Amino acid sequence: MTTDAQATALVDVDRVNKHFGQLHVLQDINLKVSKGEVVVVIGPSGSGKSTLCRAINRLETIDGGTIKIDGKLLPAEGRDLARLRADVGMVFQSFNLFAHKTILENVTLGPIKVKGMKKDEAEKQAMMLLERVGVASQAGKLPAQLSGGQQQRVAIARALAMKPKVMLFDEPTSALDPEMINEVLDVMVQLAKEGMTMIVVTHEMGFARKAADRVVFMADGQIVEDAQPEEFFTNPKSDRAKDFLSKILTH
């Protein structure tokens, strides 16, 4: 990687370590993501990929190393951290829509409370985003009244409403029924095409092939491979990756 690319890295994870008790879940992780890049992180469960994703907006603390977003070091706590998190969109496996608020309120809450946007302006923006992810007709409902796929699309709209510099997806389709996975992936592919910087933890190889610029393969807390999608899927270098791919691609 050239020094030029390092200078422009939007997300810069540098020698990050984390332990869960005895378990060394992140071992000297280095990852640089440039603006507009879509990086898919795959790997067996327990490999640390979700932890890495959550560490990038400090939902998980780290024991060592540094994480920079757009050149700024992640603050430890307080208002500075909150401000930085506003620039990092996060989509969770279990959607985590605010259960007591309507779909529209879910999307307007951040812009109003964090960015100080006026209510009608925030609502106009929210309706546009909901339109874009195809759930505008559900705006007045509560999250529990929507299907999983619809909820996840609202969660994407909620994150986009903050106009983030980078979007993190932590297994966004793993909790969905099979027939709903594509409606969420379509939104994500669209987002990638529009140039959003994305880090996506997923098991969806189709998405990785279609939309990713890079595939990062993690196993046992380490980044084992970091390659172009086509190269990774057709010609994986490590045995660990070969083994993983053979298990998921056979059926």
Add this chain to the structure above:
Amino acid sequence: MNTLLNNLDLFTTGFQNTLILFFFSAIFALILGTIVAAMRVSPVPAMRAAGTFYVNTVRNTPLTLVLFFFALGYPKLGLPEISFMTAAIVGLSLYTATYVAEAIRSGINTVPVGQAEAARAIGLPFSQSLRLIVLPQAFRAVIPPMFSVFIALLKNTTVAAGFSVAEAGAIRANLSERGEPAMAGLLWVALVFVVLVFLLSLLQRYFENKWKVAR
């Protein structure tokens, strides 16, 4: 019936004072209890410690002693003088707030952790994610225990009678001075309490229906 009708003045002032004690103590206990519950889940260790200390000391003290302190100890401290009524409200609020705090804290624990994470992820600081996302959902989950706390408070107001506050619990004593049969007086007092508690239960049902959270 005569016991009630002949001494209506006693009953009305008595229950009026009971209701004043109850309403003010309930409101202050709710506010203070919410603050203490927030302290107990705060990321700042000193806040957590202070909240825990307050709950453990006050909750472990018998209510009679708390009121004793405010009726007899407080005037000796040289602080601004307060009426027995105010002292009773302060004592009842401080005491009840510990129970409110624990009820709310158990409610906070029922809110899935993902809700707070999502709130933090869109950039809300701790205080706002608690106030806008976690507490509203926690309150809904604790309506039944919260009303048990308030029903207990309503009945605890009678303890204040022992400290010169002329509320419902004092009616009986005054009645016997007037030469009325003690048992009839007591039964009437008990009946009014049953009615008041019943009204609280209706309020509880109303809130439970209104704030049902669909998951």
